[in-house]
Amino acid sequence: MSLQPAAGSAVATAQQAGAGTIETKLPAAGRALLIVNRHARSGAEQADAAAKALAEAGLEAQAFDPPEGMSCAEAVSTGLAQGGFDRVVIGGGDGTLNAAIPGLLEAGLPFGIMPLGTANDLARSLGIPFELDGAAQVIATAAPRPVDLGEVNGHPYFNVASIGFSAELATELKAEAKKRWGKLGYGVAALGLVRRARPFTATLIHDGRTERVRTIQVSVGNGRHYGGGMTVSEEARPDDGLLDVYSLEVRHWWRLVALLPWLRRGTQGSWRDVRAFRTTGLELRTRRPRPVNTDGELTTHTPAVFRLRPAALRVFAPAEGGT
Template sequence: MPLQPAASSAVACPQQAGAAAIATGSGAGARALLIINQKARSGAEQAEAAAAALRAAGLAVQAFDPPEGMSCGDAVTEGLAQGGFDRVVIGGGDGTLNAAIPGLLKAGLPFGILPLGTANDLARSLGIPLDLEGAARVIATAAPRPVDLGEVNGHCYFNVASIGFSAELAAELKSEAKKRFGKLGYAVAALGLVRRARPFTVVLMHDGAVERVRTIQVSVGNGKHYGGGMTVAEDARPDDGLFDVYSLEVRHWWRLLMLLPWLRRGTQGSWRDVRAFRTTALELRTRRPRPVNTDGELTTRTPAVFRLRPAALMVHAPPPDAG
């Protein structure tokens, strides 16, 4: 049965109510809970610098160092139990931010991003500076704005979820390689995998249509950037209330290499062997279960049911037209 567009998530209201208490992002008198992923590429060495940058921007900062094994989402909940905070600051990469989603949804407070990861795709999609001082100033001064969430089989994500090539890449790209080589790690792993990429059959169900296609990857984007330099669509935004979907229906691995410049710009939809469309709900079915990559982590398998959660969270970021 074709999916119907999902209604706005009920959790959007608490986040917006929490943000309403902060008419602007002014740091005067504001108190931030700071959680740093010490395992992020720049986390351990920049934890003190991150706190100092936030204080220099005018925020009162209380850091919470989660014990070994505690998820980032649980760390948000545990840290906020101390009370008196009006925003949460997450220091880390896209995987850290993804892991924080359950706690942020529960918190009902706006959040800020200190981009300390490898790719920092969400920060780039939102126009947040990638240096500590610039990001801290945004957290202290920018009014919170809504950001959508994608959801697949109950797992939320900020940037993109996919099956096929990028999911296989996520499985091969070990965390140690990401930490050691940064964005180069993506390129090294991708080059080793691209020649082994083989098309598979997937059924796409959306907007009353059922399409059976041969593809090497289907990506369902909520944000704009992903994978350390790729772009879902050139005009995609993480707050536009839409999924940007594309399917790479290429027959030979060398065609994928030719596509790379377009994938980086987000113009791959202009190719005849790339299917691209926008929707608010989608289902992917494959003959055998395939892993689904959400923000760089394998979290579920097909069949994959997607729904959009519009304005689910509030984030301190420049306004959409600032750039």
């Protein structure tokens, strides 16, 4: 069930204006602060390769190796204190990028992505190559593009926040399993959980309406991809000024299995037991507190208030990214 925005609504305005009002210029080869999450799936062995790729692309890259216990946001601020940088490069996966958001917001510099994680969903959404040489070329030559942020209860995120099945999956998918099995880890954990999935009652408040639903999962997407290649909506983009929401209102676990091809393509909204709509803000309430999964990390609980932060950051990415 797809809800279309009314003319003159906040959603319609966002669709017309988008987030592309920030003026961007082609960057000259510059000096990059490089922060690599050595705990990411391929971080430790790829840290030196990332620095070499940036140098070969024409950038002066200075690595900052944060001490144990320092957050990625703190690493950005501490590394930039040395001065003279015109961009920040984060090497890691989606969790690392999310952790860096407060530091990137404070810095105000454009950032680049060296995809070294398990899923690399933001890189996929932006059309950034997974190969280090290709990613480095993008950081050195592409114009920085504005990118939106989603936010739930004050916690910003790039890709998707979910309540229900995927939050339970994040609980069961331990970091060591992700590092050892990669994308296969998602599938193994999901198979063990899917037959135990049970609907819960949620109240969705958005765009002047209140909807009470029985659902297995509610996902609120800022970006396009999540969970190792699943798609929140075939129309979603991380710079379109909109949140894409879907609710899986299936009664039996086998319907969830049947939905998988549609979930990968982002066309699940065409199913009668999937509620899908676009908005710029949402409040979600449940009978008891439920964890919220933001890009693979459990960061808060319901009740959850979602909002969009349009064009909050700038990222080096191809002009026409996303797959």
